Amino acid sequence: MPAAPIIEVRDLYRSFGTVEAVRGLSFRIEPGQVVGFIGANGAGKTTTMRILATLDQPTRGSACVAGYDVLEHPRHVRRILGWMPDHFTAYPNMDVWEYLDFFARANGLKGAVRRERLRYIMEFTELTPLANRPSVKLSKGQNQRLCLARTLLSDPAILILDEPAAGLDPKARLEFKNLVRILASQGKSLFISSHILSELAEMCDSLLFIDRGHIVHHGSADSLRYDERAVMSVLVRVAGPVEALMKWCSYQTGVKVREEVRQGVVLELASRGEEALRDLLRQLVMDGLPVVEFQRQQQRLEEAFIGILRQQAIGGEPPVNVPPLLPADLPAAPPPLD
Amino acid sequence: MRLRPTSDWFNPMLVRDLRQGLRSRGFTVGFLVLQSAMVFFVVLGLASGSSQDVGETLTGVFGVGTFFFFLLCLPLMATFGFTAEFSEGRLDLLRLTQLSARSLLAGKWLSLCVQGWLVAVTLLPYIVLRYFIGGFDLTGQLAVLALVLAFSALLVGVCLALACLNSAIVRVVSTILTIVFLVDLGFAAPFGSSGFLQFSVSGLVNLAKMLAVIGPPLLWLCLEFGAARLAPAAENHDTGQRWMVILLFGLSLLGHAYQELLHTGRAGMPLLNLFDTYATCMVIWVLVQAAAEEPSPFPHTFRPFVRWGRLGRMLGRLILYQGWPSAVPFTLLVAGLFFTEGLIFNLATLSKLSAFCALLPPAVLFPQVAGWSLRSTSIAPRARYLLVVVACTIFTVALLIVSSVNGRSPALTLPICLAPPPAWVLLWSNYYNPGGYARAWSYDYTQMAWILAALTSVPTMLFALLAAVRHWPKFASLEERAERTVKLQPGFSAVSPIPPPPPTDCPATAPTESTPPA
Numbered sequence: 001m002p003a004a005p006i007i008e009v010r011d012l013y014r015s016f017g018t019v020e021a022v023r024g025l026s027f028r029i030e031p032g033q034v035v036g037f038i039g040a041n042g043a044g045k046t047t048t049m050r051i052l053a054t055l056d057q058p059t060r061g062s063a064c065v066a067g068y069d070v071l072e073h074p075r076h077v078r079r080i081l082g083w084m085p086d087h088f089t090a091y092p093n094m095d096v097w098e099y100l101d102f103f104a105r106a107n108g109l110k111g112a113v114r115r116e117r118l119r120y121i122m123e124f125t126e127l128t129p130l131a132n133r134p135s136v137k138l139s140k141g142q143n144q145r146l147c148l149a150r151t152l153l154s155d156p157a158i159l160i161l162d163e164p165a166a167g168l169d170p171k172a173r174l175e176f177k178n179l180v181r182i183l184a185s186q187g188k189s190l191f192i193s194s195h196i197l198s199e200l201a202e203m204c205d206s207l208l209f210i211d212r213g214h215i216v217h218h219g220s221a222d223s224l225r226y227d228e229r230a231v232m233s234v235l236v237r238v239a240g241p242v243e244a245l246m247k248w249c250s251y252q253t254g255v256k257v258r259e260e261v262r263q264g265v266v267l268e269l270a271s272r273g274e275e276a277l278r279d280l281l282r283q284l285v286m287d288g289l290p291v292v293e294f295q296r297q298q299q300r301l302e303e304a305f306i307g308i309l310r311q312q313a314i315g316g317e318p319p320v321n322v323p324p325l326l327p328a329d330l331p332a333a334p335p336p337l338d
Numbered sequence: 339m340r341l342r343p344t345s346d347w348f349n350p351m352l353v354r355d356l357r358q359g360l361r362s363r364g365f366t367v368g369f370l371v372l373q374s375a376m377v378f379f380v381v382l383g384l385a386s387g388s389s390q391d392v393g394e395t396l397t398g399v400f401g402v403g404t405f406f407f408f409l410l411c412l413p414l415m416a417t418f419g420f421t422a423e424f425s426e427g428r429l430d431l432l433r434l435t436q437l438s439a440r441s442l443l444a445g446k447w448l449s450l451c452v453q454g455w456l457v458a459v460t461l462l463p464y465i466v467l468r469y470f471i472g473g474f475d476l477t478g479q480l481a482v483l484a485l486v487l488a489f490s491a492l493l494v495g496v497c498l499a500l501a502c503l504n505s506a507i508v509r510v511v512s513t514i515l516t517i518v519f520l521v522d523l524g525f526a527a528p529f530g531s532s533g534f535l536q537f538s539v540s541g542l543v544n545l546a547k548m549l550a551v552i553g554p555p556l557l558w559l560c561l562e563f564g565a566a567r568l569a570p571a572a573e574n575h576d577t578g579q580r581w582m583v584i585l586l587f588g589l590s591l592l593g594h595a596y597q598e599l600l601h602t603g604r605a606g607m608p609l610l611n612l613f614d615t616y617a618t619c620m621v622i623w624v625l626v627q628a629a630a631e632e633p634s635p636f637p638h639t640f641r642p643f644v645r646w647g648r649l650g651r652m653l654g655r656l657i658l659y660q661g662w663p664s665a666v667p668f669t670l671l672v673a674g675l676f677f678t679e680g681l682i683f684n685l686a687t688l689s690k691l692s693a694f695c696a697l698l699p700p701a702v703l704f705p706q707v708a709g710w711s712l713r714s715t716s717i718a719p720r721a722r723y724l725l726v727v728v729a730c731t732i733f734t735v736a737l738l739i740v741s742s743v744n745g746r747s748p749a750l751t752l753p754i755c756l757a758p759p760p761a762w763v764l765l766w767s768n769y770y771n772p773g774g775y776a777r778a779w780s781y782d783y784t785q786m787a788w789i790l791a792a793l794t795s796v797p798t799m800l801f802a803l804l805a806a807v808r809h810w811p812k813f814a815s816l817e818e819r820a821e822r823t824v825k826l827q828p829g830f831s832a833v834s835p836i837p838p839p840p841p842t843d844c845p846a847t848a849p850t851e852s853t854p855p856a
Contacts, residue, residue, distance in 0.1 A: 050430075092422075
């Protein structure tokens with residue numbers, strides 16, 4: 001029997017006047033998963049997250065967090081959920097410790113438990129050295145860590161992070177990614193929205209693509225990278241001059257040179273599947289070409305995302321409900337061929 | 339300055355705001371200016387030689403300083419108390435904590451009061467100095483300070499409630515109007531020229547009595563009003579306010595009964611009249627709030643009622659559920675109670691009483707009923723209500739001007755009769771006596787009240803009642819959902835572990851749109 005979903009959204013609608021921010025959104029997230037939520041600006045990401053965090057109410061449909069309907073049990077939902085907004089400003093005339101102490105008190109922590117929790121969270125987010133610094137004088141990265149620390153104070157089982165890495169420098173982004181990994185390893189469920197797809201792909205078990213209020217894709221990053229429907233590309237490098245390889249390619253049917261690279265080419269294959277790759281490699285070797293590298297090229301996530309959007313645009317209105325995929329249903333990514 | 343080892347028993351908002359507030363530039367500068375002024379004038383007074391002069395100088399400085407700080411600075415600080423929370427999106431983070439909106443408001447109010455008390459403590463040496471140098475009455479001065487502090491606390495509460503309004507312009511304008519209203523109606527009108535500003539013993543006693551009688555309910559209502567604005571949509575603050583209306587009515591009833599049965603004289607009447615005036619204002623405020631409120635789509639707000647079975651449901655639908663559908667019968671009930679009380683205790687002439695009670699429900703509900711015609715647009719319910727009120731006001735003022743210029747023109751009769759319910763009182767009064775709108779309530783409405791009530795009030799009320807009853811199936815569905823969860827979730831403690839989720843599936847659809855009336 002499959003475990004109950006930690007987040008379940010069914011046929012969710014949210015309108016602001018005449019604008020429909022969310023239109024028939026449905027998906028589910030299993031416990032312990034890290035799920036990325038991707039979409040362009042105005043796609044409905046923040047609205048969906050705010051509904052899940054009980055800060056907004058749907059016009060129609062339902063959303064459940066850990067089995068609790070957000071409309072029927074908002075207080076229960078707030079207790080088990082941590083929300084990190086995309087925009088965050090600390091309080092003036094307060095230092096980092098006081099800021100966190102206030103939220104610890106506001107979350108009902110008292111006495112030694114509060115002090116211990118504060119100490120642990122500040123160490124976890126590496127804020128201990130900044131304890132006495134005014135909270136409004138932190139760098140962007142430190143600010144994000146402070147916001148995460150605030151979110152973690154109540155030890156929520158589910159974390160909803162809205163654009164947590166936006167505006168961070170590479171170092172801060174890496175630190176943040178590490179924190180997310182640790183949280184995931186602690187068994188927390190994370191629902192993260194971001195524009196940076198590659199980064200989400202590294203952190204997330206699955207990705208949810210939203211466009212104009214609909215889910216247009218739900219699956220792992222690998223299922224996007226190795227999308228069977230996409231054109232297959234292969235990098236081939238040879239020892240010696242590349243002209244022989246180019247000439248060989250010009251005689252082959254179903255093989256097209258996409259790009260010339262150092263000591264080789266990137267080929268696009270007309271046929272798909274692993275068999276086509278095997279046949280191509282066999283042919284190269286049999287024709288005596290000195291192949292030193294043969295690697296299937298991954299599709300870039302951004303390209304995949306644009307491809308999905310383009311597909312939806314060609315096909316007219318996107319489907320209202322894309323059936324969510326459970327981890328077991330996800331297609332296994334093929335290993336790269338060396 | 340650090341305030342770290344603060345007790346767990348303190349409201350977190352109080353701790354936060356004290357930490358922040360005592361370091362804020364506004365408080366620091368205000369405090370230093372007040373202290374410097376006090377020291378300066380003491381030195382100046384001492385240098386002048388005569389102890390009588392010193393005393394007078396100190397009296398002036400003390401009076402101006404305390405009134406400026408406690409009755410102007412602190413209320414203004416309260417008016418802008420939530421500006422940053424609104425503008426920088428911090429409110430959402432507060433909403434997600436276990437702090438209720440009431441705790442937020444109460445903590446904020448208390449922190450501002452504590453800051454005032456801290457300043458008051460620093461003023462004590464100057465009062466003592468006045469006792470030794472100027473030979474003043476120390477007890478009287480301390481009593482004045484205590485009363486100023488109490489009145490300041492009330493003003494801070496009122497301003498905090500207004501601080502929760504989204505629009506900065508509305509916030510500032512309503513703050514000024516409220517302060518003027520409080521000071522004028524609260525002190526000048528009932529106590530006349532021997533008011534509190536003259537510091538006479540009777541004035542101070544009257545002020546103390548007034549604060550004791552009016553202060554707690556007004557403060558509670560203000561904080562509740564603010565909390566309703568700050569709270570997430572899922573919290574119900576409407577029902578509490580309606581209980582407050584019933585309580586106010588009960589207090590007024592008891593007061594009049596006490597006056598009539600135990601005191602033959604009229605010694606306590608000004609205070610009782612003042613209470614009635616304030617209570618009536620508060621009641622109308624609550625009724626308007628209730629009428630402009632959309633019904634709650636959240637089943638958990640129905641749980642306290644469904645626990646009481648059929649009685650609870652009926653009470654909820656008729657008077658206590660959040661939103662306009664129950665506000666319609668509730669307004670009728672309140673008007674009936676007013677009428678009964680007025681009849682029993684002869685509070686006004688029958689014509690005035692009947693005019694007021696016939697006017698109250700349609701006056702409160704007409705903007706909501708009229709606003710339903712704008713339902714298809716994207717205007718928020720409260721804004722719609724306000725829009726109709728503004729439109730009615732403009733219509734009334736325009737007709738007033740026309741009737742003042744034209745006198746008794748028969749062409750004006752129909753527009754006046756069709757004017758929105760509260761407006762025709764002014765219009766009719768002015769029609770019969772140009773320029774007499776200022777004395778609208780002194781006019782005798784015996785016949786007019788019932789004719790005009792029949793023309794405008796009765797259709798309004800019937801329409802509102804019909805719409806309210808048509809909303810009952812929605813209530814029934816939400817009650818059913820609430821009842822299901824009551825059985826599953828008998829209680830929930832803030833410190834207990836999270837209870838297991840109800841074994842029901844996430845429902846496929848849960849329409850939450852409010853019902854458009856007929």
